[in-house]
Amino acid sequence: MPSRQLPPSPNLVAQPTSFARTKVLFLVLIISSSVVILLAVLYLLYHFYYSLLNRTRTIPFDSSTPLKLHRFSYRELRSATGDFDESNIVGKGGSGTVFRGLLRDGKSIAVKRLDGLSLETEREFQNELQILGGLRSPFLVTLLGYCVEKNKRILVYEYMPNRSLQESIFGEGQSGLSWEMRFAIILDVARALEFLHLGCDPPVIHGDVKPSNVLLDSDFRAKVSDFGLSRMKVEGEFGLDLFSQDLGRSQELWKSQELSGALAPETPVIGTPGERVDSPQEVDFALALQASSSSKTSRTTYNVKALSLNSANYNANIEGESDVWGGSGKGKEVSVVDIGCDEWSNKFVPYSDELFGFNRAKDVNLNACLSASDASGGKQWGKDWWWRQDGSGELCSKDYVMEWIGSQICPSTNPDWDDDDKKSIPEKTEQSSSPQLDRAENVNVPQVRHPALELDKNDDSKGENNSTKRHRKMQDWWKEERVAETRSKNKRKGSSKLRNLRVKWKKGFKLPHFGLGRRFHFYRRKKFGDQNGNDLEADGEFSFRRGWKKKSSRSNGSDMWSGDLFSRELSSTTSMRGTLCYVAPEYGGCGYLMEKADVYSLGVLILVIISGRRPLHVLASPMKLEKANLISWCRQLAHAGEVLELVDEKLKGEYNKEQASLCINLALTCLQKMPELRPDIGEIVKILKGEMDLPPVPFEFSPSPPSKLFGKSRRKEKASAD
């Protein structure tokens, strides 16, 4: 009997099919994963190749292993400097005193003894070791070694016989630098920055380019020094800038009466709008973020904090470098000359011949002018104040100059003047027989003040303390600005980043360590010692530099009371990162400095070198105030096609006109508001060397257009104005 074939069991049919499917799946997986692995390997190879290529172009810059630096013993340095004898002082900066020393082998050294240990000095010390210690270039001053003993922090450099450019330009009894020297110095500084920006990997941003940080060797060739504020350009970092320099200062601010009295109770913290701040610690953090307060000295007050505005926008802009020379016109430059010039000459009240010999009649005008600008909305100290000080907006420069001077030179308004400075004044003025200097003595006396600095004459008549008023005004303005900005920021982005950091800070924030064998954990209450071995608490007596240190009598800085008192101090006042007048406007204290910020500072430096003037030059002697602001004056001259008027009179016409005009125009391109419009340092060096043409000077700085084009409309405007 034929057997009936049984239908295949469904299991038997399914088995081979599912097996085949698994096989296919397995194959697909293997192939795709091997493709992924292959791609990854290719990517790694490419990356490796690329970084190798890159390394050949740049200096391998391993910050964790500074070049071999000699570790000096304190005793060694003490004997080299004659027990740190005063006669060996060659200069004094915001962070310490520099002595000349002689090693046993006969080598001259410069020994920088940092002031009492603090977060600030520690940061500067580490920065110098970390950054300058790892670099060697003929355009950078050589760091030879260091000394760390107990609370002592000392840096040892090669000795630069002609000291700093500051002294060569502004020093008393200086014969002045010849044109050739000046041009060579400009080129040297540019090449130093070229090395830092383009020759180092990662690039280094100097952050404080100014005359006192340019040292001159025996042949007057320049080397850039002072890396205390510099940083390596490492993407993605955030904490270092904030915590290493601003927190300490904010603690100090909290302690100051102004702050605790006026800001603490109701000032909201960035990231926590409307939140009441109850503890100093909370304010510390908030201020570190928002106030961008002074790091290098505590001189700066509220007006400087205004710099913090807009930083985020600009820093974002900088990232996307545009074609500098393409003239794409991406950034709109504020037209400074048209508005600035006339307003200036109309509104500015010229100083009289003597420092304090102020014409009361004009004073009235001045105050009228000020009240007028006050009346016009009360928002004069808005986000653009930096530009307005250049005469570029509706607020004329005097406001800035006066506000700044007012807050800086009047002891009654500046709590940071230390006793030493006060004591030094009579001594200094006794030496002087000039009536100006006799008057300058009065700067120390709170009740005698330059009438030009009185922002509101009526305050006196009301019997109120003028300084308190002014500060009050600034605080109100500042608070207003910050609250508005905070609100809008929070609306836009939320404040999670800042909140996270705040939490971190509360828990005790870890500072990145600097590879010197220990890690710093800065808790709010941490004990440190001062120079004498006394313990100090980070929270309370933590020693941050206070006030203006009296400069050594051998240093140029000592001419504090000699004539152009205001100019010197104004131009050398270090703000949160960088120095006021030299620091790029896009920098807001909380952001990162980028290469173009150095380019901006270089622009200012070039003008200073060529003109022999400070960026803010308010002289006691008669002078046109339109020249007080160097940058603004230069822009006016450029507009009038007379840039060579800027050249230092001390040169007595002995200079290369072509080079001078090239330098000035180059400086103007470096001083453009939008960082991306400024040339990069490679281009600057090429232009200076004559290997590249200077790009067309920005429209607003170029000489007035032919009347054919604009004359008619201008005349019309004038007629309608009449």
Ligand SMILES: Nc1ncnc2c1ncn2[C@@H]1O[C@H](COP(=O)(O)OP(=O)(O)OP(=O)(O)O)[C@@H](O)[C@H]1O
């Ligand atoms: N290597 C050096 N050789 C000779 N003189 C030096 C050297 N380094 C510094 N000096 C002198 O010491 C002065 C002070 O220098 P320092 O770097 O301490 O401060 P600064 O740059 O003037 O101010 P700050 O540090 O506040 O920016 C300089 O202006 C210069 O005259």
